Amino acid sequence: MNSGSHDKSKKRSIGFIYAWNGLANMIKSERNFQIHIFSAVIVIVIGFIVRLSTLEWSIVLLVIGFVLVTEMVNTAIEKIIDYLKPDIHPDAKMIKDVAAGAVLVSAIIAAIVGFLIFLPKLISIMRLFSL
Ligand SMILES: Nc1ncnc2c1ncn2[C@@H]1O[C@H](COP(=O)(O)OP(=O)(O)OP(=O)(O)O)[C@@H](O)[C@H]1O
Secondary structure, eight states: OOHHHHHHHHHHHHHHHHHHHHHHHHHHHOHHHHHHHHHHHHHHHHHHHTTOOHHHHHHHHHHHHHHHHHHHHHHHHHHHHHHHOOSOOHHHHHHHHHHHHHHHHHHHHHHHHHHHHHHHHHHHHHHHHHO
8 A cells, every 4th residue: 555545544544533532422421412312222122122124224213313413413513603602692593593493303303203103013012912
């Protein structure tokens, strides 16, 4: 390997470490993110219990990723605003509110998808037990 491509791959692995640190920081210090992770674990466990199909797993994992990524972007935006504009300002309020709104939208979508996929399965399991 020549030194140019060696440098590139070194840079890439350092970038991955920074990205991993970002994720680890979210898990360690962001309460809402911890709640999302906890909910995701519960959903995944229930997914195994009700035996989701491959398509259902794909949708559920996509939605979980959507919520987690939205929460991470929201946190990043909050940090940028706090770093750039610590004073109270209507623009800062608008930016933070919109970012928080994005998390709300993703959580609502996740709840709807959760109901659509899990409710019929849970109802048929309950019927099975009541027979
Ligand atoms: N600099 C600011 N100027 C005006 N309004 C602000 C400012 N900072 C925060 N706010 C208002 O307060 C709300 C809460 O902001 P905050 O930074 O505490 O985030 P948060 O939603 O509580 O998230 P977290 O709990 O992750 O810190 C914002 O959505 C916004 O309406």
